[in-house]
Amino acid sequence: MGISFWQILVVVLLLVVLFGRGKISSLMGDMAKGIKSFKKGMAEDDSGAAQQNTIDATAEKAAPVETKDKETA
Numbered sequence: 001m002g003i004s005f006w007q008i009l010v011v012v013l014l015l016v017v018l019f020g021r022g023k024i025s026s027l028m029g030d031m032a033k034g035i036k037s038f039k040k041g042m043a044e045d046d047s048g049a050a051q052q053n054t055i056d057a058t059a060e061k062a063a064p065v066e067t068k069d070k071e072t073a
Helices: 005-061
Strands: none
Touching: none
């Protein structure tokens, strides 16, 4: 037994009555903006990670940095 067309229609009508068409459309617009900014942020993270890998590879080719270990006696 699944969700029927009439049940979905009743839920949609209740949402429209409770929130109004204007409020629902503005919420959908805000959600779309959020999804777009999330995708943009993920794309920037991917390009930033690739750029960081390039920087790391360049640093490895440079002269190694000597570190001194501190030993306590």
